Amino acid sequence: MTEQPWIAIDAMGGDEGLAVMLAGVARARRAFEGSRFLLVGDEAAIREALVAHPNLSQNAEVVHAPEVVGPSEKPSQAIRRAKRTSMGVAIDLVKQGRAAAAVSAGNTGALMAMAKVALRTLPGIDRPALAAPLPTLGDNDVVMLDLGANTEVDARNLVQFAVMGAAYARTIMDLERPRVALLNIGSEDQKGTDVIRDAATQLKAAAHLPLAFTGFVEGDKLARGNHDVIVCDGFAGNIALKTAEGTARFVADLLKRAFTSSIRSKVGFLISRPATELLKHHLDPNNHNGAVFLGLNGIVVKSHGSANERGVATAIGNATKMARADLTRRIAEDLGLEHVARPARRAGTPKPQDAAA
Missing domain, CATH: 3.40.718.10 (Isopropylmalate Dehydrogenase)
Structure with a gap:
């Protein structure tokens, strides 16, 4: 063994x-x-x-x-x-x-x-990114990054995030060629900032990478299950994550209130309990716990501070899977395939900055 x-x-x-x-x-x-x-x-x-x-x-x-x-x-x-x-x-x-x-x-x-x-970061990686799995309607979770490590990025950073996120999805979800999308304000090619459109152009041209670039995705479709990896800057990613978590709590609280509002609703709750328990399980953050800092010379996983026993075990399980699969080496190998040249920074584009922790 x-x-x-x-x-x-x-x-x-x-x-x-x-x-x-x-x-x-x-x-x-x-x-x-x-x-x-x-x-x-x-x-x-x-x-x-x-x-x-x-x-x-x-x-x-x-x-x-x-x-x-x-x-x-x-x-x-x-x-x-x-x-x-x-x-x-x-x-x-x-x-x-x-x-x-x-x-x-x-x-x-x-x-x-x-x-x-x-x-420190891996050779060729400008900035590490915080990635985590989020629940979807599909068979697998969706990996989203960056969730707060970098508030501002350039196109090269987004391409690197895509490569790292795909390596993570292949390791954790056993996907041969993960579907990768860029979070944007619209799905049309002309939508978004220059940085996002530049990153999309580079990913379209990099057909040799072990991922399938599917274009842009809007925020209301994050949980549809049509993508395996969603890439964005840390500012947008952190807002999207907190919004999703807040919405899940809102739905759970709303259902609880509705099912306790009258005798009839309480009877309805007993009838629909199997379905509500399934929903509760699906939305429970303890079942999707464990964000990882991708792009470092080693694996570091962040568990929710409020995670219960099951949540802690989930985070440790993800860390164990990544360690057994040697995720750091996988990312380095995937980045070795990347031939996309570093783009010239556009006039007026601010230099990427770390998130204020």
């Missing part, structure tokens, strides 16, 4: 605390036979919590880190304490090669900043 990769877990990160993080790790261990974990954080607290998970102890080692990154801590402050925090040590284990991936439910801005400083 091939030796399984080690996954570093920031055991102290997240809103729900150490108990939920370890319960998620234990759940992931049962789902992925042979999984091995480096549990990073306060050693005494972790060992005490491990008493509730005796089987996990056989597949895990504890790595002591005395400090924790706060939920509102500035990235610049977190970076200075990286070597003493559970988040920073988990990322450093990936840098050292002791872990194939790191998972944290902590401060997103700090995690992004630490990962970029410690791991």
Whole structure:
């Protein structure tokens, strides 16, 4: 049997605390036979919590880190304490090669900043992008990026995001040639900014890439299931993600209110319960948890801070799949195929900037 990769877990990160993080790790261990974990954080607290998970102890080692990154801590402050925090040590284990991936439910801005400083970007990658799976009406989720790492991008960045997103979709969803679209204000060729149209031109011309470029997609069709990867800048992507999450909560709350408004509606709820439970499962963010920073020299996965045990296990499962498939190498190989020349920056086009974390 091939030796399984080690996954570093920031055991102290997240809103729900150490108990939920370890319960998620234990759940992931049962789902992925042979999984091995480096549990990073306060050693005494972790060992005490491990008493509730005796089987996990056989597949895990504890790595002591005395400090924790706060939920509102500035990235610049977190970076200075990286070597003493559970988040920073988990990322450093990936840098050292002791872990194939790191998972944290902590401060997103700090995690992004630490990962970029410690791991750096792959050769040929200008900027890493934050990617995550979102639910659709189709058989598979849709991978969307960038979800907030870069507020402004150029056409070359979008092309690189498309290549990285396609590699991610092939790894996680086992797709041979993922369908890739650019998020735009219309589906017509003349719609959108110069940057988006330039990126579309380059992707159309790059037929050798392991992806199928399908053109533009509008925001109201993100969840139709007609695409496998949707590419955009981090500003638009973060707004789209938060809007989708808010809409899902709105629908769930609206249904709950409707089904409790009268005796008749309560009876209707009992009749339709199988359907509503299916809807609840489909919209539950814990079933689609785990965003990854693509384009780095290593795999770093961000779990929702409020994720429950199942959500944490989902994020760890995605990290395990990416590690086993050697996603970083896949992206590097795909980018080696890219022959698109760097376009000249248009006059007046601002230089891409990192998101303010």
